[in-house]
Amino acid sequence: MRCITLFLVLLCLIDLSLCQDELVISTPVESVRYVNDSGLRVLIDQMEDSEQFMFVKFKASWCPFSQQLTTIFEAVAESFPNITFASIDASRHTSLNYRYDISTFPKLVLFRGNGSIYTYRNQSRTFRGIQHYLTNITGMQPIAVTEPEVPPLRLSEETDYFWFFSVAFVVLVPGTKLLLKYFNS
Numbered sequence: 719m720r721c722i723t724l725f726l727v728l729l730c731l732i733d734l735s736l737c738q739d740e741l742v743i744s745t746p747v748e749s750v751r752y753v754n755d756s757g758l759r760v761l762i763d764q765m766e767d768s769e770q771f772m773f774v775k776f777k778a779s780w781c782p783f784s785q786q787l788t789t790i791f792e793a794v795a796e797s798f799p800n801i802t803f804a805s806i807d808a809s810r811h812t813s814l815n816y817r818y819d820i821s822t823f824p825k826l827v828l829f830r831g832n833g834s835i836y837t838y839r840n841q842s843r844t845f846r847g848i849q850h851y852l853t854n855i856t857g858m859q860p861i862a863v864t865e866p867e868v869p870p871l872r873l874s875e876e877t878d879y880f881w882f883f884s885v886a887f888v889v890l891v892p893g894t895k896l897l898l899k900y901f902n903s
């Protein structure tokens with residue numbers, strides 16, 4: 719019985735930590751389409767013209783690096799009006815993650831109308847760096863857009879929750895084992 723109670727408590731903690739990414743943080747901008755997985759599938763299916771490009775940010779709203787990238791991604795989107803930009807919370811909408819090899823966040827993937835897929839692999843995700851990358855592959859030049867200030871890496875409230883529950887979990891698992899040992903002896 720005790721064992722079951724402890725298990726349920728643990729389960730609740732895990733679930734709560736997963737709930738935190740329900741919250742929306744950034745204010746949507748027009749240059750970026752904010753989609754779920756079915757929305758993204760529709761956008762990919764619509765790309766029939768091989769000259770079309772779509773740049774997608776797979777993010778997790780609880781991931782501070784995803785949040786830090788938001789302003790840069792939106793500014794890059796403004797500078798390439800002929801590329802479709804989309805953002806998906808891939809920690810909530812997971813059905814495409816396997817196909818596009820999304821295992822870490824944030825991940826930037828460029829889709830070409832002819833079916834080619836390019837993943838941005840540079841760990842440094844600067845405004846200019848991403849622009850160069852897009853110009854390199856698409857051949858398009860960016861229009862002039864003010865370079866955004868990179869926000870400091872900030873643990874938001876929900877990130878705090880996430881870390882709190884992660885830490886709580888890490889502490890609770892060995893703690894539970896000890897308790898069980900104690901009760902069983």
Ligand SMILES: *[C@@H]1O[C@H](CO)[C@@H](O)[C@H](O)[C@H]1NC(C)=O
Binds near residue numbers: 753754756757
């Ligand atoms: C995905 O988003 C569309 C609108 O953008 C909405 O109609 C649809 O219900 C959403 N699907 C899921 C599974 O949330």
Ligand SMILES: *[C@@H]1O[C@H](CO)[C@@H](O)[C@H](O)[C@H]1NC(C)=O
Binds near residue numbers: 800858859860861
């Ligand atoms: C976008 O595409 C249109 C039509 O092909 C073209 O006239 C325009 O110059 C392009 N703009 C940029 C910034 O590439």
Ligand SMILES: *[C@@H]1O[C@H](CO)[C@@H](O)[C@H](O)[C@H]1NC(C)=O
Binds near residue numbers: 830832833834
């Ligand atoms: C799409 O076009 C690019 C450039 O022409 C080419 O390198 C690539 O192999 C093509 N991909 C497919 C799947 O045809």
Ligand SMILES: *[C@@H]1O[C@H](CO)[C@@H](O)[C@H](O)[C@H]1NC(C)=O
Binds near residue numbers: 840842843844847
């Ligand atoms: C990665 O990005 C940085 C900054 O944009 C750039 O200086 C560097 O050359 C890039 N590395 C590669 C391998 O493209």
Ligand SMILES: *[C@@H]1O[C@H](CO)[C@@H](O)[C@H](O)[C@H]1NC(C)=O
Binds near residue numbers: 854855
């Ligand atoms: C894109 O960059 C790679 C190196 O990162 C380079 O080998 C390639 O030639 C570039 N392509 C174009 C079209 O500039």
